[in-house]
Amino acid sequence: MCGIAGAVRFDGDRVRRNLVTRMMATLDHRGPDDEGIWLEGPIGFGHRRLSIIDLAGSVQPMRSIDGRWTLILNGEIFNYKELRRGLRYPFRTDGDTETLLAGLVEHGIGFLDRLVGQFAFAAFDHSAGVLHLVRDRLGILPLYYHRDRGSILFGSEIKTVLAGLTHSPDVDLASLDAYLYGRSVPAPFTLFEGVRKLEPGHRMEVRLDGSMRDVEYWAPPAADSRRWRATDAVDAVDAAVTDAVRSALVADVPVGSYLSGGVDSSLIAAKAAELSHGRLQTFAAGFGDPRHDELPFARQVAAHIGSEHHEVHVDSADFESLWHTLTWHRDAPMSEPADFAVYRLAQAARREVTVVLSGEGGDELFAGYPKYRVARAMESLSLVPPSLRGFAGRALDPRLPASLGRMRIALRAWAAPSREERHRTWFAPFTADERLGLLSGVPTRPTSMLRAGDGSDAIREMLLGDLRSWLPDNLLERGDRMSMATSLELRPPLLDHRLVELAFRLPSSVKVHSGQTKWVLKEVARRYLPAEIVDRPKVGFRVPLDSWFRTSLRDNVRDRLTGPSSFVAQTFDRNMIRAMLDRHDSGQFNEESRIWTLMSLEVWHETFFSPMHVAPAIRLETPARTAQPEALPAA
Incomplete structure (x- = not known):
């Protein structure tokens, strides 16, 4: 992957x-x-390159032979060799960038529909005077922009846009409610006022007069009307996963794979090892906590597939030493504690390979989270009037101990006042009532995760909601930033759009089957992995924050969330925060998710707005560089 940046002025200057x-x-x-x-x-266009394909060529920005198009690309077009064979263009490089450029010359922006890969790019059509900003279908790669009356700035990261502004933006207070929902802000908004992110599956047309048009060019398909036999579904998913992994292995540099020991990453690693003829390196992380340590399972899978295996260990010292640095890379609050482990994993992987495969997407495509198992039952139970559900939730929630954490989450979802709130509450650290109390007097903005639906398929609606926000705004942002912080390219094969389209054509009955979540993908995995790996309970990439927030990080947390200079304490209700910390200290309740959410927000504010951090954080000073020619030769 790479980094892109650019600007268009609307005043002609x-x-x-x-x-x-x-x-x-x-x-x-x-x-x-x-x-x-x-x-x-x-x-003006700028490009920073991580060389993956056509290492000696494919210099960007790139201009087409006929002079009509200029392009900068972040990402990879996996099917570029196949596409090249169908294009009548005098190629001068062997890479995917010129393949995209040639496709634009012959077919215009509609060529986008033929691409297989992960990408964010800017292409200027000189003859039409139109800038096209494009983000891939699933939002694997990011693209941000800021528009005012005189210009538009865009870039691969928020800090790139900030560096081009003549002023420092304020916190977008209206996005705080959305952040408290899911520890991230859904596109098109961010926590920086005026800075937007292009939505997945969207492209933006920007004309030199300043007019803009947002176009959705892709969305998941409707479910098939035909009946699928279970065995046919398993065969189809198996073949699609194989094709996706084969595509993701396209590179002129070494490719490795993350291996947590869970089903998704283990299946990807097994397929990659098979397609690489056993020449695969795998990488796993552990936390030294037996409650959440999956390293033994990762070792078992590595031995089974014959990979060269590497491990890295993460502890609380990593959090204290890296929090500001990784927040700068994240451009946002660290959404998940596992972000730190993903960064350490990326560091370890980058010493051996330049590209790494990951298992993101399996849960969001094939219904892997526990919430999917109870989705239909929750719809039926929610026929109870909202007022009664809310009363029961408020009465029982504070009394549930840490040992009943999953029941507490389900209770909050059931007590939510609407179907929209219910879907969002599964991952929400704070309930609607709690957010209202915390944000007293702070403006809010309505957001929605749901596509139009009649509620007849609760599992599908959950999947669509997760695909629309939880996946791109949380997990994929995390994956991109933590890997690129080490100059490592991350590829999630399960998010190959062809596999995604198959997943959404399949009925929900093969995803949650006889009470088994992610059934169809597990049946595929059963063909390649030991049964004890496929059938073991889902653990997740967990960090033992509950104990750390009572011990090594306790004083740090209290100072940051209740101190006189705290942004969180000044913005939210300080008494509610103190009560939350006291509950966690008691040891009877686990408030780690809420503490983490507020701590991450506080560190983000320190990183980008505190005088101690802001100058070095966004690097407004320009380092010395070799002069670059302003004229751009044709590719």
């Missing part, structure tokens, strides 16, 4: 080189191998 250079300075970690700048009047 030219884009200055120092602006693009300043923006590119925030992207060194995304592209340590090369850089390029193109300037032409009111438009």
Whole structure:
């Protein structure tokens, strides 16, 4: 992967080189191998390259032979070799970037529909005077922008956009409610006022007069009307996973695989090992806590598939030493405690490979979370009037001990006042009532995770909601930032859009089957992995924060969340926060998710808004660089 940056002025004035250079300075970690700048009047593009395909060629920005298109690409087009065979273009490189460029020349922006891969790109059509900003179908790769009356700035990371602004934006207070829902802000908004992110499966057309048009070019398909036999579904998913992993292995550099010991990453690693003829390196992380340690299972899978296995260990010291650094890379509050482990994993993997495969997407495509098992029952139980559900939830929630954590989550979801709230509450640290109390006087903005639906298939609606926000705004943002912080390219094969489309055509009955979640994918995995790996209970990538927040991190947490200079304490209800910390200290209740949510927000505010952190964090100073030609040669 790479990093892209750019600007378009609407007043006709030219884009200055120092602006693009300043923006590119925030992207060194995304592209340590090369850089390029193109300037032409009111438009400027910048590119930082991590060389994965066609290592010696494919310099960007790239101009088409006919001079009509200029392109910068972040990501990979996995089917570029197949696409090249159908294009009548005088290729001068052997890479995927020029394949995309040639497709734009012959077919226009509609060529986008033929791409298989993960990408975010900017393409300027000189003849039409239109800038196209494009994000891949699932939102694997990011693209942010800021528009005012005079220009639009865009880049692969928020800090890239911030570096191009003449002023520092404020906190977008209206996004705090959404953040308290799921520890991330759904697209198109961010926690920075005025900074937006392009939604997955969308492209933006920007004209030189400042007009803009947002186009959704992809959405999951409807479920098939035909009946699927269970064995046919398993065979189809097996073949699609194989094709997806084969595509994700396309590279001119070494490719490895993350291996947690869970079903998704183990299946990906097994397929990759088979397709790589056994020449695969795998990577796992542990936390030294037997309650959540999956390293023995990862070792078992590595031995089974014959991979060269590596392990890394994470402890509470990593949190204290890395929190600000990783928040700077994340551009947002650290959404999950596992972010730290993913970063340590990326560090270990980058010493051996340049590309790594991961298992993201299995739960969100094939209904792997416990909530999917009870989705239909929850719909029936929710026929109880909202007022009674809310009363019961408020009465029982504070009394449930830490040992009944899953029951507490289910109770909160059941007590939610609407179907929309119920779907969101499964992952929400705070209930609607708690958010209302915390945010007293703070403006809010309505957001929705759900597509239009009649409620007839609760599992499908949950999957669509997770695919729309939880996956791209939380898990994929985490994966992109933590891997690119180490200049490592992350590829999640399960999010190959062809496999995603198959998953959403399949009926929910093969995803949750006889009380078994993720049934069809587990049946595929059963063909390649030991039964004890496939059938063991879901653990998840857990960090023992509950104990750390009572011991090594306790004082740090109290100071940051209740102190006089705390953004969280000044913005939210301080008494509610103190009561939450006291409950957790008692040892009878586990408030780690809520504490983590508020702590991550506080560290984010320190990183980007505190005088102690903001200057080095967004690197507004421009480092010395080799001069780049302003003229761009044709590819």
